[in-house]
Amino acid sequence: MQTRLAFLTDQFVPLLQQLPSDTLPHWGKMTLQQMTEHFSDYVRIASGKTMVREVVTPAGRLPQMQDFLQSNKPFKENTPNPLMPEVPAPVRHKTIGEAFSELQQEITDFVIRFESNPHLVTLNPFFGELNYQMNVQLLYKHAIHHLRQFGVTVE
Numbered sequence: 001m002q003t004r005l006a007f008l009t010d011q012f013v014p015l016l017q018q019l020p021s022d023t024l025p026h027w028g029k030m031t032l033q034q035m036t037e038h039f040s041d042y043v044r045i046a047s048g049k050t051m052v053r054e055v056v057t058p059a060g061r062l063p064q065m066q067d068f069l070q071s072n073k074p075f076k077e078n079t080p081n082p083l084m085p086e087v088p089a090p091v092r093h094k095t096i097g098e099a100f101s102e103l104q105q106e107i108t109d110f111v112i113r114f115e116s117n118p119h120l121v122t123l124n125p126f127f128g129e130l131n132y133q134m135n136v137q138l139l140y141k142h143a144i145h146h147l148r149q150f151g152v153t154v155e
Contacts, residue, residue: 001133004023004140007154009111012143013104021096025149027077030088035146037092037101038059038084042142045124046135047113052123056082062128069127069138075145083125110135 016036023032030133046049057065064100093099114120114132121129147154 002137005111005127005136008107008136008143009078011154013100015147016103016150017100019150019152022101023150026151030148032150033091033093033099034088035149036096036103036131037089037147039142040099040103040106043103043110043139046122046139047106047110048120048122048131049106049109049113052125055123056125057128065127065136069130069134069141074148075141077149079145083089095099098108107139110139111143 016032019032021032024033025031028035041050055062083094091099093102114135118132119129122135123132124135124138127134130138144154
């Protein structure tokens with residue numbers, strides 16, 4: 001977990017910052033800035049800043065979803081997200097630099113939130129109740145997915 005957490009805190013945003021802002025995705029419809037802002041949204045869910053009210057995955061499938069989460073299997077390209085509109089949301093920030101700064105701050109806030117409350121469990125709309133380790137795993141898997149989307153391979 002520590003290696004994946006270190007990747008999220010120290011390497012993820014710098015890798016994104018190395019990409020030209022007009023880099024086209026290999027799949028999907030989001031621009032680099034839209035993806036960055038989308039990722040910030042999911043870090044806020046992981047930290048509990050954004051409260052999830054409902055899990056969209058049927059209860060009987062949650063163990064299977066959490067098994068996938070704990071595996072090294074990647075998210076598939078074009079994995080559907082029923083909570084996202086067909087057309088990506090417009091960007092919130094005037095610049096991609098502001099989006100990168102927000103993402104770095106959200107990752108920092110996520111770590112601080114769990115360091116101050118190690119037994120915290122947050123609700124994810126797809127994977128159900130997640131502790132710190134499971135949230136780190138999900139965020140790492142999600143980060144690798146989106147890096148691949150923009151042509152960055154990490155191993």
